[in-house]
Amino acid sequence: MANLEVLVSELPTLIQSLKLTIGDSNEITEQIILINNAQEQLRNLKKLIAQELKFDHIKNSAIATLPRIGTVASLFIPSVGLVDPAIAEKFGHSETEISLTDLQSKIDDWIEWGYFLQAIAADILSDVQLVNQLNSDINHLSLTANFQLISESLKINLDFGNFNILERQIQKISSFQNELLELQQKLNYIFNAIKSSHSLLNILLGVSAFYGKSGFALEWLDDDHELIISSEGKFQELTDILNDCDFFQEQIAGLIIQGDTLREQAEEALKKIEEQSSKEPILSQHVEIVPKFSTPKIVRSSLIIASSLLILGFGVWKIKEQSPQLQQMSLSLTQEGSANANFKSAQKLGMEAASLVQNPPHPLKVWQQAQNKWHQAIILLDSIPNETSIYDRAKNKLAYYRINYNAINQRVLIENKAVANLESAQKLAIEANLFVQNSPDSLLIRQQAKDKWQQAINLLEAIPESTFVSIQAKETLPIYKTNYAAISKIIQKTVSLRYKKTRF
Numbered sequence: 001m002a003n004l005e006v007l008v009s010e011l012p013t014l015i016q017s018l019k020l021t022i023g024d025s026n027e028i029t030e031q032i033i034l035i036n037n038a039q040e041q042l043r044n045l046k047k048l049i050a051q052e053l054k055f056d057h058i059k060n061s062a063i064a065t066l067p068r069i070g071t072v073a074s075l076f077i078p079s080v081g082l083v084d085p086a087i088a089e090k091f092g093h094s095e096t097e098i099s100l101t102d103l104q105s106k107i108d109d110w111i112e113w114g115y116f117l118q119a120i121a122a123d124i125l126s127d128v129q130l131v132n133q134l135n136s137d138i139n140h141l142s143l144t145a146n147f148q149l150i151s152e153s154l155k156i157n158l159d160f161g162n163f164n165i166l167e168r169q170i171q172k173i174s175s176f177q178n179e180l181l182e183l184q185q186k187l188n189y190i191f192n193a194i195k196s197s198h199s200l201l202n203i204l205l206g207v208s209a210f211y212g213k214s215g216f217a218l219e220w221l222d223d224d225h226e227l228i229i230s231s232e233g234k235f236q237e238l239t240d241i242l243n244d245c246d247f248f249q250e251q252i253a254g255l256i257i258q259g260d261t262l263r264e265q266a267e268e269a270l271k272k273i274e275e276q277s278s279k280e281p282i283l284s285q286h287v288e289i290v291p292k293f294s295t296p297k298i299v300r301s302s303l304i305i306a307s308s309l310l311i312l313g314f315g316v317w318k319i320k321e322q323s324p325q326l327q328q329m330s331l332s333l334t335q336e337g338s339a340n341a342n343f344k345s346a347q348k349l350g351m352e353a354a355s356l357v358q359n360p361p362h363p364l365k366v367w368q369q370a371q372n373k374w375h376q377a378i379i380l381l382d383s384i385p386n387e388t389s390i391y392d393r394a395k396n397k398l399a400y401y402r403i404n405y406n407a408i409n410q411r412v413l414i415e416n417k418a419v420a421n422l423e424s425a426q427k428l429a430i431e432a433n434l435f436v437q438n439s440p441d442s443l444l445i446r447q448q449a450k451d452k453w454q455q456a457i458n459l460l461e462a463i464p465e466s467t468f469v470s471i472q473a474k475e476t477l478p479i480y481k482t483n484y485a486a487i488s489k490i491i492q493k494t495v496s497l498r499y500k501k502t503r504f
Helices: 002-009 011-016 025-052 070-077 086-089 098-125 130-138 145-155 163-196 200-212 238-292 296-356 363-380 391-438 443-461 472-503
Strands: 018-022 217-222 227-231 234-237
Touching: 002 011, 002 238, 011 025, 018 025, 018 098, 018 200, 018 472, 025 098, 025 130, 098 130, 098 200, 098 217, 130 200, 145 163, 145 200, 145 238, 163 238, 200 217, 200 227, 200 238, 234 238, 238 391, 296 363, 296 391, 363 391, 391 443, 391 472, 443 472
Parallel strands: none
Antiparallel strands: 018 217, 217 227, 227 234
């Protein structure tokens, strides 16, 4: 028994080695050896337990095996102080003592997990392209770190008084927005790789792209057989990573809008500086000329008047000849004025739309209002003719507004889906209650009601946390689960009673 107790006391350290850190291929090879060693020790422990169970006096006894939570935590995650709930089941922390039979079963789980890790490691090492991609990912920032870096860089205090600095700041904003677009594309790849792929190796590639330089390890499978992953002391299921992707998509859309707002402000400031600088030489020349040529100015004025009279003399026959050109000039001036007005209106709508969606979450109605404003702004910019002086500026702004509009469209779709899920879940709950009320003794009706409760629960659980209705969904979900559990219990009891009746 002494040897057995020594081995049991070493279990926390042993179980800690039963994980696979994905990264450099040489490290993966080393980890396979560690996993093999851990499995061998677990098999030895299992043999000792089998020997102990042969003796009648210990068959039904329990021994203190796994240390308490604090001890396990101090060995595994000293900085946290407690075992993370996500992997608590891996260490069996819920019991302060465990029977030898139960411990045997637990050891079987650990050994099986070791085989699973070895199989994944072998698959990775046999795929050269996959290994190269993993090695490439660990040289890049994690998606979280990359996002934080860009968002901090976008905190720019515009220098409205300096033309050169403003130009450089506009270039920086454009560069950061391009980086955001690249990050957005990377997010889409990660999301699709994890959610839609049927290959575990492809899923791991998506996870690798998400964590990048931070690295990650395969820790355990939860009760629903969902993979639990750790990175920098944080434990997540694959579903949590998908939720993070959804959150970052929303934040990136907001940053793109923020960058566009900064860009607009900087461009307006540049325009004002240009206007002021174009006026300044004329004003200074006027100040210098007036004192020197104050007397001749009267003569000059008289010459201008005389010239005007001569022009008027020829004006009678010239006016008919020039009328088409004058009309064309008038039309061009009208077109230019209309283009400027549309540009300013579009800018105003863009600023209003950007302001509306600050500090989410928002109700669906707010996202739709912003969507409508971006749409109107795009129509106005798109209507500006290419013959006008403002066309190039309108074209550049149109590209950014379309990006913002697409981002808002995505947000509206997510919010719309969330609202639809909530409403459908509520409808199913009402139907389930009515079913039971109308036919309380029918087993078939109860089963149908149970199915409706399950459908309602699935709909609520599919609502993303970033949406406005997620709070309502979270508040409603426990009630639905309670009703589901209650009706399941009734069905089980009814089936059991009927089974007993048929037997006797």
